[in-house]
Amino acid sequence: MLVFKGQRRGEEGVVGWSFIMAQWLWCEGTFLAVLVATVVAQKAMPPDPIINLMSTDTKCQMLEKVPCGFLGISPENCEAIGCCFDGQQCYYGNVVTVQCTRDGQFVVVVSKDSTVPQLDLTTISTLGGNEVPCSPVVSTGSFVIYNFPVTTCGTVATMAGDYLIYENKMTSSYEVGVGPLGSITRDSTFELLFQCKYLGSELVSLMADVYTVAPPPPVAAPGPLRVELRLANGQCNTKGCDEEVSAYSSYYEDSDYPVTKVLRQPVYVEVRILGRTDPNIVLLLENCWATSTPDPLGVPQWNLIVNGCPYQGDKYLTALVPVDGSSGLSFPTHYKRFIFKMFTFVDPASLHHLEQKVFIHCSTAVCHPSATDNCEQRCFRKRRDVGAVQKTCAHHAASILALPPFPSLSSSSSIFL
Template sequence: MELFKCLFGVVLVFVSACDVTAQPYWTLPLQKHQPPLPSRLPQQPLKVPPPSAPSDKCQVGESEKIQCGTSDIAAEQCESINCCFDGQQCYYGKAVTVQCTRDGQFVVVVAQAATLPHISVDSVSLLETNNPSCTPVGVTSAFAIFQFPVTACGTTIKEEDGYVVYENHMSSSYEVGIGPRGSITRDSHFELLFQCRYSGATVEALVMEVNAVPPPVPVAAAGPLRAELRLGNGQCHSKGCVEEEAAYSSFYTPANYPITKMLREPVYVEVRILERSDPNIILTLEHCWATSTPNPHSLPQWDLLVDGCPYHDDRYITTVVPVDGSSGLPYPSHYKRFIIKLFTFVDQTTFTSQKDMVFIHCATAVCYPSRTNSCEQPCHRQRRAVAAVRKVSSNQRALVSSREVILIEQKTTSAPNTKSK
């Protein structure tokens, strides 16, 4: 599997704010290989109404706090510039904070926890990357800080309703896995469009967040009569509970679809034989894969299991869950279970996200054990054993698919819409 880095954005945040008269600064916690701080400290961002941010936005570890404003800034003033106050210190929260200074500077602070899954802060960059002054002025394990003049780093300038508007754009890179029949990613895609709006007498602050599109109308994939693929939704509610076991204690019903999941979130898959009570037969999974449409033969595709074993060219290897007598099932050999980490398909030419829908398919077979064929599918088996498993009549084969859509949803943390004049 080849690995590439590419740029694409699905989270759009539009921010503008300006300054007051005090002159605060920000400071980073001590880090190894920390870039030098700018020689000229930014002036105070303009006051905007305090945001009603999520309660966990300010849950930042002491070692990760970055000072926002002067050391003597008051709580009200700290919150008015979209920062957090713990009674002693004003600091940046786990979100995206954009500030505009009176002397014409952008200050943009991006938290690792701004998206789920978390982004790598060292992958965030402005679109103009050739200029050294457009790289982050500070990076920690949890935050990336950018500070640059509003006229630099590819900023566009326009006039709008009496304001002079300075607009710029940043995004994060992400890793793409290239397979023989499709490409995927499990990394968050982050894109930020931000503005500073200046006028002679008034200032306007606006924050707008655009998330994933609403779930589509459920689409059903046809399945066989004698086998079924379903997704577990059980959860642990007691101490000592094993998540992999609890997940298969209950399953999504047709009324639950489309199912919404996040990138890298585990998806618990079960395939079972229906309407059979022969304890001697064994279900085998010859091949399991994913597509972006209900059609199992459509492209792109991504392999999950090959000859019953995890696809080895995936960085997030599919986990096969053993099903034996301890499962409490009447016929454990009629079941196969595995866990995947959710992904989205990527266009192989542009490396942009192609589809937000993932359908799971498995080619199954019923195997009758004998002295020459145990029907087991150990991943280190010889070719002879593979051939023995595949010698099954067509009426003992079935193609099963996930009933409907898994819609990928990405979360981001930012302030709500605000306006101040």
């Protein structure tokens, strides 16, 4: 166990950090690296503080040299940010480097020499997966460099006093050989837990151009907007009936939860505006995701809808259900519906199914149609005018239990009301 503490004094003040716990566990040729880093960003912090998570005498012995720091950086400043200087250039060593920028970005540099045997850099992923923006921005034979906002890629945000802490984790997958009497692997495993810690309150100057928009049409009644998320349970019991239409004919009550579903069984979700009769407002779904606890920021998480579109990282894509005048609803624009296939979270260590509840959360917006925006959601469209929307959230405390798939299972045992 190694623990490093230190501070560096700059022209504007003192920047402090308290890190690093690095633990090595050797077991029949398998190398496990557990890394934790905390970076403190203060008002006097230089733009790009960089913390190295491993320090060895051979860290600068690199055949492939990836530039580190700004152009023309001095040897002293290069070493101060934990990089190597060979007399001509500043470059990253064969270590793991975490950087927190003042504009709210994670920069993580991982070397293949971070583990023994060498790490397969193509197997690394964040809590949010390895799709854009969570995929590497630079990939070489020896390094991968990640650069993504601290609010994306499954990052968990918490408050600790006056500080806002963003925490994420990188892990690697590995190949397992399965034999008749046992299973083995010859790949190293890698886990990196990293944080950015920012002071939550600070006076800053902001210049902005304000563009006025036409006032929205009057609402039916003053007051805050309330949004509800609920699960449908209607049955298609007649020949030729529409399964989706029948499903949304009835809904679970609060006393019915937790609802039990078989893996891959469809789950019918509806989000609606409550207590409004204004036909000139439109409910929009921004993001929907699932967690294993009622905390919407808790992990593990799984995306269902991202930016109004089905999450592309899922083999079983979420299906958006149109809601129009044929639905029989008085205000169909106040409703959004989607269907996803039931799943269960897997223990990241043992890869075993976790017998936990699944909680669904959605962030929403309410849009006022105008001459330039009809409030129709399309995947991959440009961000709509912020003046046209009012953001709300629907975090449902109800839960779903997952049962493993069986060769045969009666309907009475697959759903518990």
